[in-house]
Amino acid sequence: MVMALEGIKVLDLSRLAPGPYCGMILGDLGAEVVRVEAMDKRARVEGVLGLSDELAEMFRAFNPQGRNKKSIILDLHKDEGREVFFRLAEETDVILEEFRPGVVERLGIGYEKVKEINPQVVYCSITGYGQNGPYAGLPGHDLNYISTAGLFSAVKDDEGRPVIPSNLMADMAGGGMHAALCILAALVARSLHGVGQYVDCAMTDGVVSLMHLEPLLQRTESLSGLPYYNVYETRDGKWFSVGNVEPWLWENFCRALDREDLIPMQRDTEKYPELSSILREIFKRKTREEWFEFFKDKDACAAPVYDIDEAGRDPHLRAREMFVDLEHEKFGKITQVGISMKLSGTPGRIRSFGASPGQHTEDILSDLGYSREEIDALRDNGAVA
Structure with missing residues (x-):
């Protein structure tokens, strides 16, 4: 069955978190993604993480961000390496990069240069703060971007101190997923209007957009500290979530507990x-799983709080194929996250594990028309590996 992005070619220069996740989304949907890896091993993801060769191989097998991608090593500081890049860029649909603003221009591979040979290209730059503005040139990571976006005003402990979340909001949502959405919109625009374009995707912008309701919530009724929208410890020391915002669901919840006297207290902040x-005491009476079974037929919003391993075993998430078992030739059965976009006519597919750096250099150069002698010369010159 054909995939949604089958026939779309993506040239991916990104290295950490948001770019690789964006490339994973596009690859899962059928795009042909070619990762351009750095010549310097320290600049690749395994080098940044300080992994040995053995651990790097295992990391590639288990890391879903690398799947469905080919890999070529190019030295973009060399004329010969840039020539290979331009030959790839000439026939690609999407270029994805996440260097600081100005880097691709200094390398001579920026959007304006690529547009000269491929005016219909969609060129996406993922950065922390965007291509313009006072902070554009600042370094940063997820923590810095969510700080600037004001997210910590909504994520605090009981004493008001910021709680550091995993790198989900800026890197993955505000960066990777936001960039994939931008790229898909640009591809649709190209198909409708015949024009390529530059995509300036800032992770901080993405986080601000995700928080679009926070100013309103903080001036009315925040979701923080509400008894009907909270988590409670259970008898076995685990946690259970309750999210009965709508009055009728709160009523169902209270009736299930045989505590109709609690119904009028939903909006009474003094109570x-x-x-x-009362709810803390009630939830101490059963284990987490007992509560989940209890509420399944009560038409109330209630769910167990799982850790990552528990989520991977959850029967619903397994039925939805959000965790899938794959067979690796060296490491055996490997569990990876599945594909979240469920398209009935053009479903996505996991076609390959993460490639080792430069695994497809030879094949890619051959497909570009390089002869055996030319490929050897490029290797001898250090332009490719």
């Missing part, structure tokens, strides 16, 4: 300490 105390 919140009392209500929270």
